[in-house]
Amino acid sequence: MDIINIKIKTEDESLVPSYETLGSAGADLKANESGILQPNERRLIKTGISIELPLGYEAQVRPRSGLALKYGISMVNTPGTIDSDYRGEIGVILINHGDKPFEYKKGDRIAQLVIAKHSRAEFILTENLSQTQRGTGGFGHTGK
Numbered sequence: 001m002d003i004i005n006i007k008i009k010t011e012d013e014s015l016v017p018s019y020e021t022l023g024s025a026g027a028d029l030k031a032n033e034s035g036i037l038q039p040n041e042r043r044l045i046k047t048g049i050s051i052e053l054p055l056g057y058e059a060q061v062r063p064r065s066g067l068a069l070k071y072g073i074s075m076v077n078t079p080g081t082i083d084s085d086y087r088g089e090i091g092v093i094l095i096n097h098g099d100k101p102f103e104y105k106k107g108d109r110i111a112q113l114v115i116a117k118h119s120r121a122e123f124i125l126t127e128n129l130s131q132t133q134r135g136t137g138g139f140g141h142t143g144k
Contacts, residue, residue, distance in 0.1 A: 004115065007052035015048040017113050026062060026112025029092060037102045042076050042095040045110055053084040053115070060114040061092055067110070072098025075111065 008016060017027035032048030053059060061080035067073035076093040092111045096102050104110060 004054060004057070006054075006115065009050045009052075010048050012048055014107060017049070026114045028064075028109040029061065029090065029111040029113050031104050031106055031108045031110045034105045035103075037073070037094060037096040037104065039096050039099055039101065042093060044091045044093050045104070047090045047092065047110075050087055050089050051082070052087065053082065055084050056117055057084055058082060058116055058118050059090075060116055061090070062112045062114060064109060064112060071100075071102050072096060073102055073110075079114070 010016060012032070015030050015032055017029055019027050029047050029049075032046045035043070035045075037043055051059065059082035061075070061078075061082065063073070063075045063078055074095055074097060076095050080093070082090060090113075094110060
């Protein structure tokens, strides 16, 4: 397991993301505010933290499975991507797919933050692509 240092800025140390277990891939992001998310409502929830990622890394913001199963809470854009040159406050766009209002409080775990290496591509124009068995089949072409 690789461990990298990520600089973090916050006015409230209790909001620093943390891993629940040794095997956790995602560190929990916490709400920096309290509120109620109505059914079918989406809202940007602030986390109170900003980070500095090394070049070549991204942070992926992902929903928490427990909130999805128990309350129907997910994210509108998942995974959300935080680029290495972004220095603003991290926000999470939550949506309530459930049939009841969802109350969240400051400090509640609302999403996960996964740090991942990435590559940049050089796009090369061509007239032809190599042939594969799948070809251009997509969006369910293999059945259920």
